Each structure stands twice: as structure tokens, then as C-alpha cells.
Amino acid sequence: MSTPTSPPEGARALAWLETHGSPLYVYDLDEVERRARELMSVLPDGSRLLFSLKANPLPAVAQVLCGLGCDAEVSSPGELSVALGAGFSPERVLYSGPGKSAEEVRGALGLGVTRFSAESWTDLERVDRASRAARRCSRVLLRVNPDTPPMARLAMSGVSSQFGLDEAQWREGRERLAALSGIELLGVHVYQGTQLADVPALLSSLRLAFEAGESLVSALDLPFQVLDLGGGFPWPFATSGTGLDLAPLREPLARWAAERRRTASCELWFESGRRLCGSSGTLWATVLDVKHSKGKQYVVLDTGIHHLGGMSGLGRVPLVSVGVARAGAQVAREVLEEVNVVGPLCTPLDCFARNVKLPPLRVGDRVFVPNVGAYGATASLTGFLSRPPPVELAHRGGEVVAVHRLRWGHEPQARPASEGAQSEETR
Known part of the structure; x- marks a missing residue:
């Protein structure tokens, strides 16, 4: 699986991450x-x-x-x-x-x-x-x-x-x-x-x-x-x-x-x-941790299958391509390392990529996943672990035109009148 090149909006996306937080969906x-x-x-x-x-x-x-x-x-x-x-x-x-x-x-x-x-x-x-x-x-x-x-x-x-x-x-x-x-x-x-x-x-x-x-x-x-x-x-x-x-x-x-x-x-x-x-969307994320376990290196992101890939239309949790948000020439000069890219969820299914070669990553680095404008945020496990959905930003020519976030959490529902009356009688 090849490492994707940074999209044209890369520099702007890094600024938008500072403004709107990470992870962040960006739609062109x-x-x-x-x-x-x-x-x-x-x-x-x-x-x-x-x-x-x-x-x-x-x-x-x-x-x-x-x-x-x-x-x-x-x-x-x-x-x-x-x-x-x-x-x-x-x-x-x-x-x-x-x-x-x-x-x-x-x-x-x-x-x-x-x-x-x-x-x-x-x-x-x-x-x-x-x-x-x-x-x-x-x-x-x-x-x-x-x-x-x-x-x-x-x-x-x-x-x-x-x-x-x-x-x-x-x-x-x-x-x-x-x-x-x-x-x-x-x-x-x-x-x-x-x-x-x-x-x-x-x-x-x-x-x-x-x-x-x-x-x-x-x-x-x-x-x-x-x-x-x-x-x-x-x-x-x-x-x-x-x-x-x-x-x-x-x-x-x-x-x-x-x-x-x-x-x-x-x-x-x-x-x-x-x-x-599909081509309009990129998911931008941040490295939370880099650690080693029994001969393997794990890069932990602040995004995972609750934001991408719970139901992609493929019938399974997919593996994805992860790009590193650094200048292309700089990335090309770096010696690649074999890593597993995972999310923050408490399940081993929360894995974006296994045994892939990426430039060395450090805590705080920004990464991205391309081609996620379709079946991305709303086709994922947004309710799992009660983590907030990512912010979604839409732009034209680099000018932000809309910023959204899916609603999440449990909304209280009114109890039927008959149920309430029955409860009073039971008391």
C-alpha cells in the first residue's frame, strides 16, 4: 500500500487543524x-x-x-x-x-x-x-x-x-x-x-x-x-x-x-x-503516541474506526493509506520505518494500517487519509466509546464555507403518559 502524497490544501489544512482541532475532515x-x-x-x-x-x-x-x-x-x-x-x-x-x-x-x-x-x-x-x-x-x-x-x-x-x-x-x-x-x-x-x-x-x-x-x-x-x-x-x-x-x-x-x-x-x-x-474528502489527524511492543512499532492516532471505516460499503473494517504531512522532498529523503497505525479506541479492531512503511513519526505530527469524502464520518462507529465526532470543514479554493459536527450522545426522551401513570400507581 503506497504512501499518499499531501493534497493541494495541505498547508491550509495544517492551519485549520490549529483553529478547529484534530481530527478534522476537510472537503474540497x-x-x-x-x-x-x-x-x-x-x-x-x-x-x-x-x-x-x-x-x-x-x-x-x-x-x-x-x-x-x-x-x-x-x-x-x-x-x-x-x-x-x-x-x-x-x-x-x-x-x-x-x-x-x-x-x-x-x-x-x-x-x-x-x-x-x-x-x-x-x-x-x-x-x-x-x-x-x-x-x-x-x-x-x-x-x-x-x-x-x-x-x-x-x-x-x-x-x-x-x-x-x-x-x-x-x-x-x-x-x-x-x-x-x-x-x-x-x-x-x-x-x-x-x-x-x-x-x-x-x-x-x-x-x-x-x-x-x-x-x-x-x-x-x-x-x-x-x-x-x-x-x-x-x-x-x-x-x-x-x-x-x-x-x-x-x-x-x-x-x-x-x-x-x-x-x-x-x-x-x-x-x-x-x-x-469520494475524492473531495481528506481526514487529518494527529499522532498521540509512538511505542514498541514485542518487535513491532505502533503509531497511535487521535482518530480511528469511530471516525472512518465502521461501514465503508466493503463489508468489513478496511485498512487505509496514511500520509505524513511534511514537505514531499523531506519525506522522500527520510528512511522509512515499518509501523502499525492504530486509533485510540479500546479494541484491537481499531487499526488503520498494518506493517506499512512510513517516515519516522513523533508525537504531535500530523497525518492524513485521502479519498474519504464518501462513506467516511457518517458511515462509521460514531457512537462507540462515546468519543465526539470529528469536525467537518468544507472549502472552495481554500476559503472555508462551512464547518459542521455531527450530533452525538444520548438525548432524553419523554415517557408516555400512560407509563408515568402506571409508575405512580405502582408507588
Whole structure:
């Protein structure tokens, strides 16, 4: 695992650490815009790009993508609150997820959101009931689990999955669909998987999504308006490097869009979170201790898996690349040492890197982890050991535009009146 080079904001980040404390997430909003424009440039004309807030629900990031014309894909009341606060109109929000409760569907409808992705018959009928009760008409995508799996590091369809409904089950339900009066069937939603590793894997996944949409529209013979093909556009996580060149997608996507038959009138939607904001984020931290144990050296940081890596979408606690915040020429001249880089938590799982070669580190030195703008702070074990979340800073061209920190700790909840009365009687 190579040692990453310091990002362009390095000198400023060291000053921000003095001002805002360590550890510190730093997000470059200009980089978010660059990645969004890059992805938009390869999509077929007329396509819509949805920002998946699960990747990074930081309000400043959402505001940039809203301003670029993206729609929002959310899957919780919290993400919905961020999306609306960032400027997305309710009409530009798609509410998805395999476990939407009646309460959150009612809450979304009450805020004006009427676009949902239905993941099962239960989910679809729950949206229908809530819509009729609210006297609203919801516009619903049927999320399909295709028959063929993708070439993905984390497959979300094409295999047995909690996401979507198998193609055959939707095909058999035309009469059941017709009985639902609170919804309008907007179209088909397919999301094959995340971190599709190369261009062939991406093209294969998107081709399967096109085919699944054509197949279901043909079977149901309904006037669908949208074909949501999902995404899976990759970017490295917590290690140096860049994502795939997406330019080779442009021609085949345009050709497949033009060749469609049953979905020819459907607007094409694509989704992305990781690709849009992964490169924008760097986690900066401070060395708390350097010690030796039984022939190994340990560098202890003030950050760990409670701030990065509790759930990175990889299905495990990942090892990461750690860079040293010193001038590149100085780092290049230093003799490297083999170390284990660990966090401050009381668990052996709190380890960022094992047996890696780094320049000699001392207490107080600053280090950084690149490519953590997606699935970083909010995808981690923020509640473990009750340590405070890191500060998150967003900037444009070195000018700080927002500073945030996640809420943490336990909030007292009011006891139900009936419970209180019972307690009085018990006394």
C-alpha cells in the first residue's frame, strides 16, 4: 500500500487543524463540482443524475450538487431533511430504501415528497395507503432485482437480496398493480451494485439494467416515464489513486439509449454518491503516541474506526493509506520505518494500517487519509466509546464555507403518559 502524497490544501489544512482541532475532515467543494460535471458529460443527453445522500449528507456537499442540477436520492428522514435544507425541492427527491415505515412515508408526503422507489409489494401498498390517506398521488418506481448478477465488489441485485423484488414477482402482478389507486407508476428502478471495478463491469451492469427495464415494461405493458439505471461508478476508498476514466461509457450509453424500444420514451436516471464526493474528502489527524511492543512499532492516532471505516460499503473494517504531512522532498529523503497505525479506541479492531512503511513519526505530527469524502464520518462507529465526532470543514479554493459536527450522545426522551401513570400507581 503506497504512501499518499499531501493534497493541494495541505498547508491550509495544517492551519485549520490549529483553529478547529484534530481530527478534522476537510472537503474540497470544487472537487465535488469537477466530479459531477465529469460524470454528467458521459451520460446520454436528457439524463438526470441523482445524488445519493447516503454517501455524504454534509449540507455543504448537497448544496453544491443541488446547484448543479442534480436530484436527490434519500433513504431516511434525516437525509430528507438535509436535502430539503440544501435547496432540493420536494419534486426533485426520490425516497428509496427497503424498510420505509408508514410513519416516514407519511412524513415525506407531508413535506411534499411524492416520488418513491418501491422495493416489495408490502412497500408499494404501504405507500399507496399513506398516499390515499393524505389525498396525494405518489409517483412510484418499481425496484427490480434482475435475474443476472453484476461484476461488482458489493452486488445489490442479481443475487438473493433485500433490495428490490425479483423480476418474476413484478411481472405476475399486473392486476394487483391496477388495484392501487393512490399511486402513479412512474417507472422502473434497477441498482446492480457498488464499486464496479472497471469499464467492462460498469458497461455490463448498465446493459443489464437497460434490459431489465425493457423486459418489465414489455411484460406489464404500462406507460412508464422513467428508467432509473442506478450507478456503481467507482472511486478508491481511503487510499491514494483516482477512479476510472469514464469517457469510454459515453458512446455505448448513447447507443443503447437510442436503441431502446419499449422504454424509448422513458427519461433515463442515474445515481451516484461515491463518485461525486469520494475524492473531495481528506481526514487529518494527529499522532498521540509512538511505542514498541514485542518487535513491532505502533503509531497511535487521535482518530480511528469511530471516525472512518465502521461501514465503508466493503463489508468489513478496511485498512487505509496514511500520509505524513511534511514537505514531499523531506519525506522522500527520510528512511522509512515499518509501523502499525492504530486509533485510540479500546479494541484491537481499531487499526488503520498494518506493517506499512512510513517516515519516522513523533508525537504531535500530523497525518492524513485521502479519498474519504464518501462513506467516511457518517458511515462509521460514531457512537462507540462515546468519543465526539470529528469536525467537518468544507472549502472552495481554500476559503472555508462551512464547518459542521455531527450530533452525538444520548438525548432524553419523554415517557408516555400512560407509563408515568402506571409508575405512580405502582408507588
